[in-house]
Amino acid sequence: MQKEKEMKQVPEPTIKRLPVYLHYLIKAREEGAMNISAPAIAKELNLDPTQVVKDLAYTGIKGRPKIGYNIYELIHFVEEYLGFNKVNKAFLVGAGNLGSALMAYQAGQTLGLKILAAFDISESKIGTKTGQVNVLHMKNFSEMVKRLDVTIGILTTPGDVAQKVADEMISAGIKAIWNLTPAYLKLPENVVVQNTSMYSNVAVLLKRLEHSEKII
Amino acid sequence: MQKEKEMKQVPEPTIKRLPVYLHYLIKAREEGAMNISAPAIAKELNLDPTQVVKDLAYTGIKGRPKIGYNIYELIHFVEEYLGFNKVNKAFLVGAGNLGSALMAYQAGQTLGLKILAAFDISESKIGTKTGQVNVLHMKNFSEMVKRLDVTIGILTTPGDVAQKVADEMISAGIKAIWNLTPAYLKLPENVVVQNTSMYSNVAVLLKRLEHSEKII
DNA sequence: TAGATTGTTAATCGATTAACAATC
DNA sequence: TAGATTGTTAATCGATTAACAATC
Known part of the structure; x- marks a missing residue:
């Protein structure tokens, strides 16, 4: 205790x-x-x-x-x-492959997060649906955050627009960002940022493989 | 030095x-x-x-x-x-959304890994292509590993078949597995396993958000 | 009862941070 | 030269591991 x-x-x-x-x-x-x-x-x-x-x-x-x-x-x-049994409402921005993967993920097993909607600016993606998650136009993001009282943002855009989108998320009222892009985000102190870098994982894998080969 | x-x-x-x-x-x-x-x-x-x-x-x-x-x-x-400037040859197993995301990832920016091919058992996926990576039938995996001298396996199957697929990877000659499933893999000591758990990242995010809300 | 396991406190280990000398 | 920065050694901090008492 x-x-x-x-x-x-x-x-x-x-x-x-x-x-x-x-x-x-x-x-x-x-x-x-x-x-x-x-x-x-x-x-x-x-x-x-x-x-x-x-x-x-x-x-x-x-x-x-x-x-x-x-x-x-x-x-x-x-x-x-x-907090996995609570409904942790999240919006996802960037409905590419990685974004779609996360949308599909939660369809089966719960990820601890409830992705209520996804946002993008590509016309070809808007209106589509992956694992019961609809893709909406980014221009509706801010209004929807307020309407549905969403606090968590999932960032799966290309790295070069990550900072810009993150800024938009924060000004819309998002309190925590799960950043799956390789970009480092500069955001206010009070915002929670969780970085999940695929590169870091690959780096560790390669180093450990190199090390294990050296032993043999 | x-x-x-x-x-x-x-x-x-x-x-x-x-x-x-x-x-x-x-x-x-x-x-x-x-x-x-x-x-x-x-x-x-x-x-x-x-x-x-x-x-x-x-x-x-x-x-x-x-x-x-x-x-x-x-x-x-x-x-x-x-080791990001070397060609680190990898095979991916499980051409779902997450797998496709990784295949597409390396199309643009290099991930440090060169995914030579993807494997699956679903007929609807075999023969397709994402980001220049072809999806082949899993029955060809072992032969291809030997032929192309691949040492790295990327595991993006559903969690319930992860152990079985990992075992297949090892017996085919794979030396390092990047495990993106939530399953914990039991493998020989000399095999390198790099776990990338989405759940762990969500857990940290939620805890930190909870903590930051407590302060305000 | 005996012994395995919980739960807690102490020791160890490793990474981060601080201090400082070398140097361009 | 003066001062910022590298590079290294020492101190601190935090997590892991070990030790051990409590208990079912």
Whole structure:
């Protein structure tokens, strides 16, 4: 349990691991498991058991020594903690391939985000639909943000217009931007920006491959 | 410069930041800059100047006090260091929206990877082409890996077949897998797996948004 | 009861940040 | 020369891992 005042900041690595646990827990639940222990999760996901215990404790779940956690309860706590069971309304801008991928993604499994609409300026895309998400003209963005009270923007435009579109998002009232372009965004301090750079991931992959080849 | 024997391992955060620098440097070069200093990069990308100096030093670049780094040389060193100027041959499996997004991605800007072909089992996708990448039947995967000497596999299938496809990749001779599915892959120790979880990014975004709302 | 696991506190490890000398 | 910046070494900070007590 955490202190009431000055709630200790949860480590970002923990927040990134929780969805990984969640995916595994849902799979384990489907296979009929009733209880699950931290060491069991750790072994499955190749992590340190103590780390799993600590991570799960952040969600507020209470386990029982020797038995572990009730899997239904644990899934509920993790989803609650991450906010994945809430409706997190989002608008997507840039209905290209990556944008369409995210629209389709949420059709099946919930991504934690509810993409209410997508926006673009290309006439060929406007009026189309991917995974139940309609593509609208960008000129309607600002009005729609206010009307539907949307706080999250997903940025999947080409990199060279990313800053311009991000500025538009903010002036329309968006509070958090998930930036999937390679561009670095300069935005006011109070805006939350989450960068997901494909390049960074490729870079890590290549370095690790290089390293593993050196060993052999 | 680094020691010859027992080369110090480069921190992963550094490897992730280098492509961000690179993107900015290329933009700055287009705008006609000849030299650039670490504090200038740091200011632009909202980072610590010392950290930028250290990160760049890993690439082997030599700067000049007061002047900074020659931008052409610096770009060359970063690309060389990351392996982005090499041809890193990759096969993609799962030609859905996300897969198509990656195929299209590299058409314009180079992703550091050269996707030679995509594979799927859906008849409707086989024979199609996205961003100059042809979609072939998965039954040809193994043979093609050997023929073209491909070492990198990009996994963009649905999560429930990810493990099975990953196993196929490895037995065909793939050495590194970029896993863009939410599944955790159980693979031999010597295989490099780079996980890029959309869920983890959403989780961080939501937590940070929640946190920023609490402050106001 | 014995032993595995939770939950917490302490030690370690690694990355970031600060300090400072070298240099152009 | 003076001062900004590189490059390196030291201090700090935060996350991981280890140790251990509590407990079912």
